[in-house]
Amino acid sequence: MPKTPAWNQNIGSYLSGYTDGEGSFCVSFSPRPKLKTCIEVRPSFSVSQNGDRREVLDLFREYFHCGTVRKNPSDKTYKYEIRSLDMLIEKIIPHFEQYPLLSSKRKDFEKFKLICGWMKEKKHVNKSTLVDLISFACSMNSSGTRKYTKEYLLRLIT
Amino acid sequence: MPKTPAWNQNIGSYLSGYTDGEGSFCVSFSPRPKLKTCIEVRPSFSVSQNGDRREVLDLFREYFHCGTVRKNPSDKTYKYEIRSLDMLIEKIIPHFEQYPLLSSKRKDFEKFKLICGWMKEKKHVNKSTLVDLISFACSMNSSGTRKYTKEYLLRLIT
Numbered sequence: 001m002p003k004t005p006a007w008n009q010n011i012g013s014y015l016s017g018y019t020d021g022e023g024s025f026c027v028s029f030s031p032r033p034k035l036k037t038c039i040e041v042r043p044s045f046s047v048s049q050n051g052d053r054r055e056v057l058d059l060f061r062e063y064f065h066c067g068t069v070r071k072n073p074s075d076k077t078y079k080y081e082i083r084s085l086d087m088l089i090e091k092i093i094p095h096f097e098q099y100p101l102l103s104s105k106r107k108d109f110e111k112f113k114l115i116c117g118w119m120k121e122k123k124h125v126n127k128s129t130l131v132d133l134i135s136f137a138c139s140m141n142s143s144g145t146r147k148y149t150k151e152y153l154l155r156l157i158t
Numbered sequence: 159m160p161k162t163p164a165w166n167q168n169i170g171s172y173l174s175g176y177t178d179g180e181g182s183f184c185v186s187f188s189p190r191p192k193l194k195t196c197i198e199v200r201p202s203f204s205v206s207q208n209g210d211r212r213e214v215l216d217l218f219r220e221y222f223h224c225g226t227v228r229k230n231p232s233d234k235t236y237k238y239e240i241r242s243l244d245m246l247i248e249k250i251i252p253h254f255e256q257y258p259l260l261s262s263k264r265k266d267f268e269k270f271k272l273i274c275g276w277m278k279e280k281k282h283v284n285k286s287t288l289v290d291l292i293s294f295a296c297s298m299n300s301s302g303t304r305k306y307t308k309e310y311l312l313r314l315i316t
Binding site: 009010011012013014015016017018019020021022049052053055056059099100102103104105 | 167168169170171172173174175176177178179180207210211213214217257258260261262263
């Protein structure tokens with residue numbers, strides 16, 4: 001093995017490839033009775049990995065200069081995650097525009113990008129626009145599961 | 159979304175990143191009483207994916223100009239796989255030398271490369287060298303499971 005790491009590798013493309021396999025663009029919702037809309041909206045970008053190979057998660061953190069790597073207390077996995085809307089808009093979204101996903105996960109990214117833009121415009125703090133945001137977000141990550149159904153969330157608002 | 163696919167992406171780095179997440183370098187063994195060594199050695203490179211995103215597997219096939227994409231009959235996953243020793247040596251190994259894995263999976267790749275080289279030198283058809291090959295291969299993919307244990311395989315030879 002060469003002594004110098006493979007930094008002649010195109011690291012942006014490599015991380016997009018890794019993300020296409022193991023990454024997730026997610027918009028989750030939590031009931032928050034004290035908020036005007038009763039619902040908190042939390043966008044995040046994350047990549048999970050078994051602990052024996054967490055070095056790639058550290059590489060993500062090093063590359064993006066933001067986010068955290070945490071251990072999942074329930075199993076042996078680690079997760080790199082960014083929840084800051086500003087960091088998502090300033091760093092993550094531009095990256096995946098420059099080095100696009102090549103699988104159908106790209107559709108989730110495109111929806112994620114729209115939702116982050118709407119949140120920047122504060123559409124999530126207004127009940128009428130939040131309804132649209134929830135409906136749109138619930139069409140993402142069709143293979144995953146949601147803690148709260150779209151119907152439950154919409155009932156909380158109205 | 160832009161109409162043209164993102165071919166300005168560095169596709170080599172992207173596929174190495176994807177492989178670091180979802181790919182596998184494997185050397186498996188099967189009892190074959192009719193062989194002189196009683197054991198068949200089968201190296202393979204594979205990448206698995208849920209069927210709803212099999213387009214990346216097709217991309218692997220298109221990029222390497224070899225291998226097959228097959229559906230796993232027991233679940234909804236698809237697998238891109240190359241088993242030909244010549245294709246592994248001529249296409250796969252040079253690719254991952256040019257666009258290296260950046261996680262500890264690289265250690266498996268380095269072992270895989272050595273074993274493919276030994277097979278090219280026919281070390282797997284000689285009992286004494288096959289013993290070394292089996293011992294070495296069984297130190298790969300430590301998180302996976304093997305159908306036959308190292309001890310069982312070594313007993314078949316001797």
